[in-house]
Amino acid sequence: MGAVGLPARVHVREVGPRDGFQNEPETIATADKVALVNALARTGLSRLEVTSFVRADVIPQLADAVELLGAIDVPDHVSVSVLVPNARGLDAALEVRDRFDEVNVFLSASESHNRANVNRSVAESLDGIGRVAERARAAGLRCQGTISTAFGCPYEGRVPVERALEIARALHDLGCEEVGFGDTTGMANPVQVRAFFARATAELGEQVELTAHFHNTRGQGLANVLAALDAGCRSFESSFGELGGCPQSGPTHPATGNIASEDLVSMLHEMGVETGIDLAALIGASRAARDVLGRPLGSHVLTAGPVEWR
Template sequence: MAELPQRVRIREVGPRDGFQNEPETIDTFDKVRLIDQLGRSGLRRMEVTSFVRPDVIPQLHDAAAVLEAIEVPPEVSLSVLIPNERGLDRALEHRDRFHEVSVFLSASETHNRKNVNRSIAESLDGLRRVLDRAREAGLRCEGVIATSFGCPYEGRVPPERVAQIAAALRDAGAQEVGFGDTTGMANPRQVRELFPQWREALGASDDVELTAHFHNTRGQGLANVLAALDVGVDSFESSFGELGGCPVPAGATGNIATEDLVSMLEEMGIDTGVDLPALVVASGMVRDVLGRPLGSHVSTAGPVEWNPPAPPS
């Protein structure tokens, strides 16, 4: 095993990636208080909403209202997901309320068509314009590549195609590239082999941050995190309560749970900067709002107690 990073960066994506997958509308007030609690847990990066068309994802119709109402510590960097130039126009009306943007496309032509009704080449053309304008506005930019590890429609995705897209996003101005295991098809051996290839394709440059975005659809999420750590990845995206999943296709369940990720890393001696009990409180709050059990383990079992109180005599 390689020497593991001493510290990792975690971007919480539950308020966008998690909420958008919920079938019942979450009240804006509840979204705001959940984001505020997450902001008080020590998380330093959060993706809080997306400026998508309300008829496409009704859950995020209140993107502007959420951005204007949340109150998180000033050291928390807030990100919004931008689908296209129209979305960027809407977001820039609230430029003083966030710090970063994320753009996205798929490494699979079929998935990209089903998700945004564009070819990969068409998506890249549009995202270049978004990234250029976002950089001009002083925003940090991330490009996310969905289905990087496999596609439910096409099967294996050629790693070189993912590398080419990553390089195109870098050349367009992305300072961070996220590699998404959108439907939970990745395995640890694959993760360990692919990240060094993708880092090399990006020129092993410190100017571009490589981020892993794993889903726990088949229970391999944290194993994939460990494999990524083994090859030097120190940036991850996760969702509190294991919320989330890909809208296409059905059955693509949630992201790795932030509280499970934080618990594992801290137990391994890797600093996250996150207050795990405060994060568990946030998961309990979203469980109550949704009225159903969550997929995360730590929200049920609680953090590890190495010095538990003595049982009553």
């Protein structure tokens, strides 16, 4: 076990190449994306979300999904995932089925955010996800379902735990082997997160892998990680350099990024929790992203460096 009763090891999935890049206003050259994905794939990460099959007019930044997947050089031990918003996205993804291993489908816990994000009701989204998941599994792909605004919605306020868990059960019934709970606009707090994952673990932990996806919008991202760890969560998503945010963060408050992968890994390692990730290599990948984007990034460890005990 890690320190203070924590687990010896957790899983970390890097989502920066998809969740981070999609929020960048300036187009990133495909060659630069390829180099950054290849660097991340050699940090010890075992899971890597690299792109999304969305309409080019909706997210132009990810219009090169097929080209990117064809060009990256990822070691066999790294599981590559892509996000698919609907059946049309899955059709496009299956054209290059041999280049990835997992699909991520998504919806919001709140009706208002789901309407703003994908122009569907939650029920309509679940219906579409069922068809996508069935076809994806038939193609031999692992399925993850992500629930955005699982802890709070900028339009509706606090989301009841029962609502998020009801949707999680529905996703599992539709064929999702993993369910991610997203704090999409950084509204969660550690007390809320601990209670949430204690209940989720007790009710769903033996049926499906539970993953936490925190944003650092209000500076509580890593505190929420610790609360989730305490409650039994063993899988986390993060974005190198603290890239990302939510395009539907609400009418008045723009969202800052996901928790930074290097901040997460640094904290976990300092607490005695292993990830299998080389922190120095991860920081190197974030430095490379900073150079490509030409601006400072939000990661603390990227600025301060790792803890060095003498």
